[in-house]
Amino acid sequence: MAVKEVIRMGHPVLRKVAETVKPEEIQTKEFKQLLQDMLDTMKEQKGIGIAAPQIAVSKQVALIEILSQSERYPEAEESELLVIINPVLTTLDETTQGFWEGCLSVPFLRGFVERPRKIKVDFLDINGNAQSLEIEGFLATVFQHELDHLFGKLYVDRITDTTKLAYQEEYIQFHENNDVTE
Ligand code: ZN
Numbered sequence: 001m002a003v004k005e006v007i008r009m010g011h012p013v014l015r016k017v018a019e020t021v022k023p024e025e026i027q028t029k030e031f032k033q034l035l036q037d038m039l040d041t042m043k044e045q046k047g048i049g050i051a052a053p054q055i056a057v058s059k060q061v062a063l064i065e066i067l068s069q070s071e072r073y074p075e076a077e078e079s080e081l082l083v084i085i086n087p088v089l090t091t092l093d094e095t096t097q098g099f100w101e102g103c104l105s106v107p108f109l110r111g112f113v114e115r116p117r118k119i120k121v122d123f124l125d126i127n128g129n130a131q132s133l134e135i136e137g138f139l140a141t142v143f144q145h146e147l148d149h150l151f152g153k154l155y156v157d158r159i160t161d162t163t164k165l166a167y168q169e170e171y172i173q174f175h176e177n178n179d180v181t182e
Contacts, residue, residue: 002037003044004055006104011056014105015152018051018058020086026128035083035126038063045104049142051149054105060086062146066139085124087147092134093118099141100164100171101155110171112164113155115144 007013025031034057042050042063051062065081096114103109118136121143125131135143145155159165166175 001040002033004037004041006041006045006050006054007056009106009154009156011105013053013056013058014149014154016053016058017152018053018060018150020060021124023124023128026085026124026126034059034061035063039081042104047104049146050104051146053149060150062087062150064139064142064146066142083126084121084143084146085126085128087121087123087150089144089147090120090122091116091118092120093136097137097141099138100175101141101145102168103145103155105149106154106156108168109156110166110168110175111156111159112161112175113141113145113158114160115141115158119143121147 021031034052038050038052038055038061041055042048042065048066049062049064052059062084063081064084093116095117097117098112098114100110101113102111117140118134119140120132120134122130122132148154148158156165164175
């Protein structure tokens with residue numbers, strides 16, 4: 001168990017394009033330790049995803065795990081634990097959908113972000129095997145949010161209407177049940 005510090009907006013590592021992972025690196029002890037640290041940190045923070053740059057490791061790897069009992073995102077459907085290495089994202093449907101996003105690196109805030117509703121992601125999995133997934137709905141937003149972290153972007157960069165950037169408490173009080181999300 002190694003919970004790492006999650007770095008926050010303003011830390012320069014969050015603004016760098018992360019390095020791609022070499023395929024031979026994936027089976028190493030060090031890399032497995034990185035994945036374990038990311039998982040431990042994500043669980044401790046009750047996140048549904050985490051990217052290596054968020055623990056100050058500038059490598060192209062992200063984890064996504066949506067559990068049905070997620071406190072932060074009760075609308076989410078369940079997914080298995082996905083390890084995403086060196087992802088390449090393709091938009092399959094430009095039609096956007098909006099969700100209120102949050103981020104472990106931008107604590108206490110929520111912001112409404114519109115993103116393409118359907119994407120394809122090509123990546124290497126935990127065994128270094130090439131995978132391709134077509135993803136839509138809320139999970140497509142989660143993927144785009146996490147993958148943004150690997151390219152130096154934060155969800156706040158994607159907010160087009162800054163009147164929909166709120167503190168968590170005000171979000172719950174004024175917005176949670178009032179905004180159409182799709
Ligand atoms: Zn984030």
